[in-house]
Amino acid sequence: MNKFVLGAVAAMLASAGHAAEMGAVDEPIKLAVNEWTGQHVTTHVAGEMLKAAGYKVDYVTAGMMNQFQALADGDLHATLEIWSSNVSDEYAKKIGEGTVVEIGDLGLDAKEGIAYPAHVEELCPGLPNWEALRDCAGVFAAAETLPAGRLVDYPADWGTPGADRMKGFDLPFKAVPAGSEGALIAELRASTEKKSPLLITFWQPHWAMSAYDVKFVDLPEGNEECFNDPAWGTNPNATHDCDFAPSRIFKASWSGFAEKWPAAAEILTNYQLAVEDQQPMMGKVDVDGMAVEEVVAAWMAENEGKWKPVVDAATE
Missing domain, CATH: 3.40.190.100 (Glycine betaine-binding periplasmic protein; domain 2)
Structure with missing residues (x-):
């Protein structure tokens, strides 16, 4: 059983009998689309899950480093694939201010x-x-x-x-x-x-x-x-004389997200995507030339058991 399914089961158990309120279903949830194909796949799967729950979704192009101010301002509502190894100082600042909140790991081994x-x-x-x-x-x-x-x-x-x-x-x-x-x-x-x-x-x-x-x-x-500490490692005059930190990949949202769209916040918090699912979709986009929307739609149709329980747990 992969992480996606385990997350789905956990969500179902946690939410049994008390599905979250839907919130502002007439207002679109704006998801940040960054510069790499894997993030496009991750974001569109999340967006299609929200649509299946009954929400409107806008996909908004946003730079990975400069998206956090837009999140803090509520101009973007969530970003779904942040890599710990190259996240900006601005992210930590917004987390510290409480204007951006972390909403769990994506589940990719990276x-x-x-x-x-x-x-x-x-x-x-x-x-x-x-x-x-x-x-x-x-x-x-x-x-x-x-x-x-x-x-x-x-x-x-x-x-x-x-x-x-x-x-x-x-x-x-x-x-x-x-x-x-x-x-x-x-x-x-x-x-x-x-x-x-x-x-x-x-x-x-x-x-x-x-x-x-x-x-x-x-x-x-x-x-x-x-x-x-420059003294650590082979070069006493510089830091980073070592490998990258093990990468953690996680999600974040505007601080007002859960209050405005409670069920959507539950869906995105429990959403995980396995490497075995993401990587083939990336190949279909970058190698086979298919559109992200087409690839994700096919995956969603073929893998309801991996994502629908998360949606159902938040909405039924």
Whole structure:
């Protein structure tokens, strides 16, 4: 039984006999849509669950880093896939103010790190050990980074975790932000087709991990001491000389959400999505070219047992 079903059972037991009030059903619930395909899938599944419950839903494009002010102001009402490894300081500020509230984990098992397509091990012997990168940085050099190696980092709006590691380990690499998730995929595709060197900041779950046989660089385990104390680790002059923190993926809402839409708040709080469900949907969008709406609609029709109990527990 996966986490989604366990969450559904818990919701049913907790809510038996006292379904929440629906609230302002005539006003649309505005869900934030961020910059990556997995988040689109996550958000549309949640939105379709709310629609099935009888709510109106608007999907609103919002930058991952700057969405929290809109949440605090009530201009957005919920965001469904926040990664702990690159959440902004603004989020912590809004949580502290009480204008944004956390509404539970999404349930995805995730990892982020510095990565490369498997063939790169032939170009940089010693990988996946991170120390190999010091000796073969020149292999990864590009016109824009010479003489340093090139690391393709997350889009600028997602933070700079790759650049932080290059500085932390004092590696001769320059981090170049990708323009989008699509640009990251294009880099992986080109490297795989040409058997060319590539170092990239990436994550799982993602369909590209298997499509392009992506591997993570082995780094010392990440922890709070590493992130805050330069004396920890191999570089006494910098923090982040370690791996990414284990990623927690969670949800948040406007502080007034539960009062305005009680049943919807219960649905989103109990909503979880398993990697086994999200990742194939991502592949259908990014590889097969299907629309997110079409992919999610098909999944919803085929998997009522995974999401409908959560809706029913909140509304019946």
